[in-house]
Amino acid sequence: MENFAFYNPVKILFGKGQIANIAAEIPTEAKILVTYGGGSIKTNGVYEQVKAALAGHDFLEFGGIEPNPHLETLLKAVELIRTEGINFLLAVGGGSVLDGTKFIAAAVNFEGDPWDILAKQAPVKSALPFGTVLTLPATGSEMNTNSVVTKWETQEKLFFASPLVFPKFSVLDPETTYSLPPRQIGNGIVDAFTHVVEQYLTYPANAPLQDRWAESILQTLIEEGPKTLANPHDYASRANVVWSATLALNGMIGTGVPQDWTTHMIGHELTALHGLDHAQTLAVVLPNTLTVRRDRKREKLLQYAERVWDLVDGDEEARIDQAIQKTRDFFESVGVRTKLSDYGVGLDVIPLITDRFEKRGFVALGEHQDVTPKVVEQILALCA
C-alpha cells in the first residue's frame, strides 16, 4: 500500500424525507443562494421541499445551470452573490449543478480571472460554504472536492479540486431521483462504474481491502442497476445505486492505490468538442482503454474478470477479452451506447484531441504516466 492522506468531512443525510433536516445544518443568519439547473426540481416536488425546509431562512435563487456547467453562466451567479451579499450556497440538482456551485463558491473571492482556477490550476484560497441536495446519482460530487466546468466560448472542459469545496452537508434522498429519465440513470450507473475502474484497474499494490471495496461497488452496480431501471420507484434498488455512486468517488477506495483517469481525460474532450453526455464518453472510451492497456493492466484485468464477472475458465487472454466485452455489454444493457459512430462522431476527432493534450503540455496520463498522445490515438482509433 502506498502512503496516503484521507480526509472527507462531508456530512451525509441519507434517506426519505431528509431534505426537511437541512435547516439545522445552515447558520440561521446565513443569506443563501439556492442554485439549480433546468427547472426539473420545480416539477418533481424537490423545490417545494427545499423551500419548506428553508422557511425562516433568507434565500435567493439562481437557476439555469446547464449540463457541463458553463463558465459564462456561473460567473453570473458570482456577480449576484457579490451584489446581494450572499454567504451560503445550496446546490440542488445533479453533478453539474454541484460542480458549478463549487466553482461559484471558489470564484467569489478569487483575485484575478476565475478561469485560471481551471486553466492554470491557480490555488483556491477561500470559498463560500455550501450544502447540496443531490437529485441525480452519478458523479460523487456530493462527497468530494472535484469540479468540472466548461468554457463555452472555447469549448474547453477542465477540472479543479480543493479541500475548500467539500460540501458542508449533502442530502441524498433516493425518492427525489424517481422522476429522472432512464437515460440519466443509465448514465449515472456508467459514470459510477467508471469512477471505480479508474481507481481499481491499474496494477497490484498489495491493497486487498481497497480492491475488494472497489469490486463490491462494481458488483452492486451490476446487480442493482438493472433493477432500478426496470422499477424506477423501487426504493431499495434506487437507494443502493445512489449510495454506490457516492462511494465510488469519495476518496475511500482510492486510498493508497495507483489511479488511472485516462478514460476521463479523453472523455472530457469528447464532451467539450461534440457535446456527448459525460457517461456516454466513458462508455465509448473505457473498454478501449482497457484493450490498449491490457498488458500494463494484465494482473488486475484477470482479477477483475474473475471477481466481478466470474470468469475463471479458459485461457487468460480469452478471459481478459470476455471481461472487456462484458463491460461494454453492461454499459449497453443500461442504455448507454459504446461507439463513437452511435453519436455521429468520426475519427477525425482524434488529431483535435491529441493536439489539445500536447498544447496543454500533458506529457503522459495513466497509472504509469506513460499514456502519451500516441497511446490516446490508439485508444480513440478503436472507438469507431
Next chain:
Amino acid sequence: MENFAFYNPVKILFGKGQIANIAAEIPTEAKILVTYGGGSIKTNGVYEQVKAALAGHDFLEFGGIEPNPHLETLLKAVELIRTEGINFLLAVGGGSVLDGTKFIAAAVNFEGDPWDILAKQAPVKSALPFGTVLTLPATGSEMNTNSVVTKWETQEKLFFASPLVFPKFSVLDPETTYSLPPRQIGNGIVDAFTHVVEQYLTYPANAPLQDRWAESILQTLIEEGPKTLANPHDYASRANVVWSATLALNGMIGTGVPQDWTTHMIGHELTALHGLDHAQTLAVVLPNTLTVRRDRKREKLLQYAERVWDLVDGDEEARIDQAIQKTRDFFESVGVRTKLSDYGVGLDVIPLITDRFEKRGFVALGEHQDVTPKVVEQILALCA
C-alpha cells in the same frame, strides 16, 4: 436501507514516516499535552519521532494511561491540563490511550462530576481538540467518536460517544506496530473482526454494498491476519491489518443497517469483573451469541457462511454450525482463546453480569432489542 446520517471528519495520515507530518496539523501556538501508556513508545522509537516532529511546539507529557484506562488516572491528566493551560492533546498509543484521551478532552470543561459523562450519558458540550498517533491496530478509536473508560474503584467499564471527540487527525504508520507482542496483534484482529460482525451479522436490510464492504474486511483480516503474525515486519500485511481495523469501526459499514453490539456489552462486563483483555472477551462471547441467536440471525448467518467461509454445500443448519466453528477456530488461530475456563473464569460470573444489566435498567440488547438478561444468561452458559 434505513435512513442514516454519516459524518467523519478525521484526517488520516497513513504510512511510513507520517509522524513527521503532524506539526502541520497542530496550531503553532498550541500548548500540547502528549498522552501515552506504559512507556513502550520510549523503547520502540515512536517517542523520539513524536518529539522530533513537535520541535518548536510547546508540549508537556502525561504517561501511565493503563489498558482499559482508569477514570482515576485520567482525572489526574485533567488536573494537569487545567493547571498548565494546555489547549491541545496528542494521544500516542493504542485504543486505551486514545479512548482515555477522548475522555480527558471531554472532561476538562465539563461542569459537575465527569464520571456522569459515562454513568449518566451526560451530554458533552465542549472538548479540547486532539490528534492521535496510533501504535496498535484494533479498536478503530483513531477514526471514531467512541470511548470506553473503567472506574477502578467500582470495577465498572462504560462508554460514551460524542462528535466533539473525533480526533482532528490520526497518524497510522504500520512500522510503529512492528514491536507489538503477538498477543496484542491477535487481540487487534479479533477486535476488528468482531466490530464488523456486530454491524453485519443481524438481519437482511437490503444494503448489499454495506454487506459486501463488511465481508471485505472480514476476508482481509482472515487472509492478512495470519501473515502479519507470521512475519511481523512485513509492511504490506501489517498495513492491511491496520487499515482494516480502522475501517471496521469508522461508521462506514454501519450506514443504514441494523446493529447488534450484544457481544461487546457482555464482554465489557467480563473485563470489568475479571480483567480479561477486551478481545479475549469478544473471542469467548461472539461465537456463543451467534449460537444462541441463530434463528434471529439465520439469513445473515447463511450469507456469512457462504461469502466469508465458502460454505455452500450440505444442509443449512450444518453450514451455520460450521461458520460459527470456523469463527471460533480463526480466533484460536490468531492466539486468542475462546472459553471462559481458558481464563480461569467460572459460570458464577453469570448472575453478577445479569444483575448489573438489570440494575442499569437495560431492558434488552441487540438488533431486535430482544436480548434480555435471560438471553445473556443463555449466551454466557455456553461460554464455559
